Amino acid sequence: MSIVRDTEQAEKGFKTDEMVINMGPQHPSTHGVLRLVLNLDGEIVRKCEPVIGYLHRGMEWLGQNRTYVQYQALVDRVDYLAGMSDSHAYIMAVEKIAGITVPLRAEYIRALCSELNRIISHLLWLGIFMLDLGAMFGFPFYTFRDRETILGFLEEVSGQRMMFNYIRIGGVFKDLPKGWTRKVKKWITTEFPKYVDEYESLATRNPIFLVRTQGVGYLSPELAIDRGVTGPSLRASGINIDLRKYKPYSVYDKLDFEVPVSTVSDTNARYKCRIQEMRESAKLITQIIDKLPGGDTEDLEKNKAQLTSGTNPVYKAEDLMTIAKGKNVPMGFKCGPGEAYTAVESPRGQLGVHLIADGTSVPYRIKWRSPSFNNVSVLPDLIKGHPVADVVAIFSSLDVILPDVDR
Amino acid sequence: MSTEQLSLEAQEKKEEEKILLPGEFSVFLKDKGVNSIPLGNDASGIETLEIETKDLVNSCQLLKSNTETFIDSLVLITTLDLKKGYQSIYTLSSTKTRKFLRIKITVPKDNPIVPTVTHIWSAANWYEREAYDMMGIIYAGHPNLKRILNPENWEGYPLRKDYIPPADSLNGPHPLTETEFAEKTLSKES
Numbered sequence: 001m002s003i004v005r006d007t008e009q010a011e012k013g014f015k016t017d018e019m020v021i022n023m024g025p026q027h028p029s030t031h032g033v034l035r036l037v038l039n040l041d042g043e044i045v046r047k048c049e050p051v052i053g054y055l056h057r058g059m060e061w062l063g064q065n066r067t068y069v070q071y072q073a074l075v076d077r078v079d080y081l082a083g084m085s086d087s088h089a090y091i092m093a094v095e096k097i098a099g100i101t102v103p104l105r106a107e108y109i110r111a112l113c114s115e116l117n118r119i120i121s122h123l124l125w126l127g128i129f130m131l132d133l134g135a136m137f138g139f140p141f142y143t144f145r146d147r148e149t150i151l152g153f154l155e156e157v158s159g160q161r162m163m164f165n166y167i168r169i170g171g172v173f174k175d176l177p178k179g180w181t182r183k184v185k186k187w188i189t190t191e192f193p194k195y196v197d198e199y200e201s202l203a204t205r206n207p208i209f210l211v212r213t214q215g216v217g218y219l220s221p222e223l224a225i226d227r228g229v230t231g232p233s234l235r236a237s238g239i240n241i242d243l244r245k246y247k248p249y250s251v252y253d254k255l256d257f258e259v260p261v262s263t264v265s266d267t268n269a270r271y272k273c274r275i276q277e278m279r280e281s282a283k284l285i286t287q288i289i290d291k292l293p294g295g296d297t298e299d300l301e302k303n304k305a306q307l308t309s310g311t312n313p314v315y316k317a318e319d320l321m322t323i324a325k326g327k328n329v330p331m332g333f334k335c336g337p338g339e340a341y342t343a344v345e346s347p348r349g350q351l352g353v354h355l356i357a358d359g360t361s362v363p364y365r366i367k368w369r370s371p372s373f374n375n376v377s378v379l380p381d382l383i384k385g386h387p388v389a390d391v392v393a394i395f396s397s398l399d400v401i402l403p404d405v406d407r
Numbered sequence: 408m409s410t411e412q413l414s415l416e417a418q419e420k421k422e423e424e425k426i427l428l429p430g431e432f433s434v435f436l437k438d439k440g441v442n443s444i445p446l447g448n449d450a451s452g453i454e455t456l457e458i459e460t461k462d463l464v465n466s467c468q469l470l471k472s473n474t475e476t477f478i479d480s481l482v483l484i485t486t487l488d489l490k491k492g493y494q495s496i497y498t499l500s501s502t503k504t505r506k507f508l509r510i511k512i513t514v515p516k517d518n519p520i521v522p523t524v525t526h527i528w529s530a531a532n533w534y535e536r537e538a539y540d541m542m543g544i545i546y547a548g549h550p551n552l553k554r555i556l557n558p559e560n561w562e563g564y565p566l567r568k569d570y571i572p573p574a575d576s577l578n579g580p581h582p583l584t585e586t587e588f589a590e591k592t593l594s595k596e597s
């Protein structure tokens with residue numbers, strides 16, 4: 001048997017054996033527990049097979065065994081870095097089926113918190129990405145410093161640092177704290193842009209960083225669409241699809257912002273898109289705070305009567321509430337029958353919920369469309385032909401979070 | 408209260424009437440010779456239609472290749488356990504026209520085989536593996552149909568409504584006694 005194989009190889013010319021290397025699941029740069037089975041030809045990756053499921057918690061099974069209200073608290077765990085987006089997608093699906101109209105103020109607060117959440121997620125990604133590339137001088141400390149500030153803001157709002165459970169059926173948990181919007185606006189306009197400049201001064205034109213990222217991990221737009229890649233990874237491939245503009249939800253159609261797009265399609269482009277997205281999110285946050293119906297909670301308390309009374313009031317009384325009237329939902333909240341697919345633009349891409357309700361207080365079926373699941377499925381094509389050292393760089397540039405993949 | 412209920416019923420009836428109208432994609436498929444049952448728009452405004460299993464691959468190819476519909480991305484495959492059988496639900500979208508479409512396929516419970524669409528959208532590869540893993544629907548022609556989220560030696564398909572989860576060692580005893588559990592699992596196998 002071996003003789004036959006040897007002669008076959010001799011006919012084709014000299015060929016070294018490929019080595020199969022197991023990377024993970026407990027690998028520090030796999031952002032959770034991802035296992036990659038790599039076929040190596042020397043240093044070059046010839047084949048890669050991702051093995052997922054190590055963080056599978058059965059989110060869909062749990063969903064169809066809990067009531068709508070109980071499940072609210074769980075959905076933040078689907079993608080723990082973007083809890084607001086998770087809640088937003090799920091709650092939107094429930095509201096679509098139940099036919100609940102959300103007060104304007106609550107919608108603005110949702111968008112505001114989601115944008116803060118986007119910055120948090122990108123900051124964590126940036127720190128870890130640099131660490132994965134070998135920037136061992138403590139880059140994450142810079143990004144974590146600012147991430148901690150925003151986590152503090154969101155803690156004041158929701159009472160939690162990461163698992164917010166803030167967006168509820170019909171609106172939000174409660175109104176913003178007094179003076180909060182002023183504080184956030186001051187920080188986001190004066191200090192945050194300086195910090196982003198600081199990160200860029202450390203990375204963007206750094207020669208080592210450029211060598212590690214430029215021309216590495218080319219993702220063609222055709223493949224990206226075919227595989228369902230979304231988010232900054234798709235936009236770095238030249239396709240301008242951002243659900244906030246593409247299929248506007250919440251109040252994003254009333255806001256003016258730009259979607260960063262690059263046509264370079266490599267790791268560096270994905271980095272630049274995310275940096276630019278943080279700046280755009282900061283602009284969005286100031287804009288939302290300026291447009292927030294009723295303004296800061298402190299002002300709202302003083303001016304509420306003035307804003308809603310008179311012959312031609314600025315706002316209806318319902319607009320200034322934080323939860324839809326009469327929709328302070330009890331535990332046995334019932335919904336349906338009906339079916340809805342709602343998607344939001346999470347920091348990682350299109351995060352969707354396909355909810356099928358049968359009219360009871362428990363969802364009949366809930367299906368998550370998580371962006372990381374599709375983004376990680378494209379990894380084998382990206383790393384083919386690259387050296388082992390680039391595997392981590394490319395994987396990290398896709399911004400995959402494993403709890404989001406496994407659900 | 409009663410008047411509210413009445414109005415709700417009236418609304419539902421109106422919605423049922425709407426459902427009978429075939430949507431844009433349903434008309435398109437009919438022109439190409441594929442029959443479909445229009446199910447109207449769902450709560451999020453997505454056109455839903457049900458087609459027969461044998462027409463799936465053909466109609467997907469038609470929808471993708473036609474320049475008007477240009478359904479170039481598969482957003483999601485959802486599986487559903489209904490009394491009449493298992494459903495494989497495809498949520499599709501077009502990056503050009505920004506339209507969404509949902510196609511439903513129902514297969515019998517004793518023989519849940521659906522043709523694969525992996526060769527049309529490669530995103531289907533992992534979605535179909537997940538659907539197989541969770542609901543036990545077999546996608547004929549799939550290049551690598553094996554479990555994706557659960558361990559390879561996992562027994563049963565967790566999202567089926569008759570699934571009995573294994574005893575939870577952390578949260579106390581199993582709701583069924585040992586004999587009951589054995590009986591149920593045996594009857595399921597036979």
